[in-house]
Amino acid sequence: MRITGTGSELPKRVVTNDELMTFLDTSDEWITSRTGISKRRVLSDESLDKLAASAAAKALENAGIGANELDLMICSNVMGPYITPGLSCIVQGLIGAHCPCFDINAACAGFIYALDMAKAYLDSNKAANILIVSAEAVSHMTDWNDRATCVLFGDGAGAVVVSKGEGLRAVRLGTTSNTEVLYQKQITGNSPFELNQVKDPSLVMNGQEVYKFAVSVSAEDVKAVLEQSGIQAQDVKYFLLHQANHRILEAVRSRLHQGKEKFPVNLDRLGNTSSASIPILLDELNRQGKLSDGDILAMSAFGAGLVNGACVIQWNFK
Numbered sequence: 167m168r169i170t171g172t173g174s175e176l177p178k179r180v181v182t183n184d185e186l187m188t189f190l191d192t193s194d195e196w197i198t199s200r201t202g203i204s205k206r207r208v209l210s211d212e213s214l215d216k217l218a219a220s221a222a223a224k225a226l227e228n229a230g231i232g233a234n235e236l237d238l239m240i241c242s243n244v245m246g247p248y249i250t251p252g253l254s255c256i257v258q259g260l261i262g263a264h265c266p267c268f269d270i271n272a273a274c275a276g277f278i279y280a281l282d283m284a285k286a287y288l289d290s291n292k293a294a295n296i297l298i299v300s301a302e303a304v305s306h307m308t309d310w311n312d313r314a315t316c317v318l319f320g321d322g323a324g325a326v327v328v329s330k331g332e333g334l335r336a337v338r339l340g341t342t343s344n345t346e347v348l349y350q351k352q353i354t355g356n357s358p359f360e361l362n363q364v365k366d367p368s369l370v371m372n373g374q375e376v377y378k379f380a381v382s383v384s385a386e387d388v389k390a391v392l393e394q395s396g397i398q399a400q401d402v403k404y405f406l407l408h409q410a411n412h413r414i415l416e417a418v419r420s421r422l423h424q425g426k427e428k429f430p431v432n433l434d435r436l437g438n439t440s441s442a443s444i445p446i447l448l449d450e451l452n453r454q455g456k457l458s459d460g461d462i463l464a465m466s467a468f469g470a471g472l473v474n475g476a477c478v479i480q481w482n483f484k
């Protein structure tokens with residue numbers, strides 16, 4: 167499997183830390199020093215499906231193929247505009263594709279899970295061109311009165327087209343069932359028979375537990391996929407880590423003993439965009455001309471589940 171095109175799209179509305187201070191008991195100093203985030207993009211008059219479709223269209227254009235050449239679309243998404251149908255079904259119509267489509271929810275690790283799934287379809291000759299779109303509207307999930315969570319996130323969409331080829335060198339996925347440290351419950355509707363109704367759910371996080379999990383699993387995963395692919399850390403051009411928090415990025419970086427320049431960041435400008443963070447980062451690097459054929463990229467993500475995933479990709483674009 168190789169990546170043949172990338173795209174991304176962001177909401178136009180920028181919300182700075184200073185703006186958050188107008189309705190939350192917080193400060194720019196607290197947010198930047200603990201998270202590295204100074205602003206984020208949030209949906210206002212746009213819809214997530216249009217954002218996702220725009221990222222998808224850019225990835226298709228970058229890959230030089232039409233939507234009608236797609237054999238499969240996978241959307242990674244925690245909360246789409248509808249409970250059903252899936253986001254991928256809406257995006258299919260917006261971009262004019264005709265392929266089978268489905269959504270996956272592997273939280274912030276969804277992009278890595280989707281890459282692994284796409285590889286299985288390519289390897290079994292069930293598809294030749296696959297579109298992966300990771301699109302997240304975390305601003306619709308958080309409680310905007312809860313300063314401990316809403317300041318951390320942003321909305322956005324990233325997409326890649328993958329086709330047959332040599333590129334994906336190793337993947338590792340993991341899940342450790344834990345619904346205590348990071349979760350958001352679904353509302354239960356108004357069934358008169360349900361004895362445990364959930365009426366007002368919002369995102370709940372134990373930040374310190376998430377931090378411990380993220381740092382240990384990410385460093386371990388990256389080392390494992392490098393070993394699996396026979397590549398040394400010093401030969402990696404960029405480590406693309408899920409953009410959750412700069413302290414997590416720094417802790418993983420120090421465990422890998424690699425320089426800062428190898429860890430691109432969009433967290434400072436975009437906040438944590440869940441599963442969209444890595445494909446957005448990848449698209450930024452691609453469009454800035456920072457990737458050359460043969461470059462080695464290591465990716466690592468972690469999130470609610472708890473789930474984790476990492477991979478090593480050799481950039482073989484054209």
Ligand code: ACO
Pocket residue numbers: 191192193196197200201274313314315317318348371372373374376377380409410411413414438440468469470
């Ligand atoms: N502004 C000001 N004060 C705040 C804010 C805020 N936005 N949020 C919380 N506080 C306060 C708390 O109320 C608390 O006050 P108290 O001592 O009076 O009770 C104090 O700051 C410390 O709160 P903690 O939750 O202990 O803060 P901590 O130092 O752990 O930092 C953080 C929180 C940044 C979330 C940290 O735990 C962390 O880095 N966690 C990693 C997890 C993460 O980044 N998750 C992102 C999403 S999950 C994912 O993508 C997988």
